Amino acid sequence: MDSATITKLLESQERAYKNAIEVVVKNLTERIHKLEATVSDLTASLEFSQNEIEALKTTINTHEAERVASRGAIDKLSQHIDSTQLKIKDMEDRINYQENYSRRNNIRISSVEEQSSEQTWEQSAAVVSSLLKDKMQLPGLELERAHRIGQHRDGRPRPAFATERRS
Numbered sequence: 001m002d003s004a005t006i007t008k009l010l011e012s013q014e015r016a017y018k019n020a021i022e023v024v025v026k027n028l029t030e031r032i033h034k035l036e037a038t039v040s041d042l043t044a045s046l047e048f049s050q051n052e053i054e055a056l057k058t059t060i061n062t063h064e065a066e067r068v069a070s071r072g073a074i075d076k077l078s079q080h081i082d083s084t085q086l087k088i089k090d091m092e093d094r095i096n097y098q099e100n101y102s103r104r105n106n107i108r109i110s111s112v113e114e115q116s117s118e119q120t121w122e123q124s125a126a127v128v129s130s131l132l133k134d135k136m137q138l139p140g141l142e143l144e145r146a147h148r149i150g151q152h153r154d155g156r157p158r159p160a161f162a163t164e165r166r167s
Helices: 003-105 121-135
Strands: 106-109 143-148 160-164
Touching: 003 106, 106 121, 121 143, 121 160
Parallel strands: none
Antiparallel strands: 106 160, 143 160
C-alpha cells in the first residue's frame, strides 16, 4: 500500500469520523435545547407556583386575622348575651314578684249567674259585693273593680274576677 492510498483511507476515515461526530453533536445539541426548554418551562411553572403559594399564604394570613377578630367579637357578644340573659332573669323574677303581689287582693269566683251576656263591670261589681257580704259574710270589703273573664260557652256563666281596693 502506498502512501497515497493510505492518505485517501485516512481522509475517508476522517470524513466518516467528522460526520459521525457532527451527528452526535447535532443530537446532543437538540437534546440540550430540549432540556433547556424543559428547564425553562419548569422554572416558569415553579415561579408561577411560588407566586400562587405566596398569594395563598397572604390570603391565609388575612383569613386568620379575620378569624381572630371574629372570635373576639363573638366572645364579646357571648358576654353581652350572658349579661342580657341575667338581666332578663332578674326582670322575670321582679315581674313575677309584682304579679304575685298585685294578686294578693284579687278574688276569682266561679258559678255566679250572669244577669246578661252584656253585663257591665258595675253590674259585676254589685253581684260580687252582694255575694261577699250576704253569702260569705265578709262585710266592709271595697272593690276596686270587678268583671267577667273568658268567653261565653254553652250557657255556663263566666267566672267573675274582683280586686279589693287597697287602703
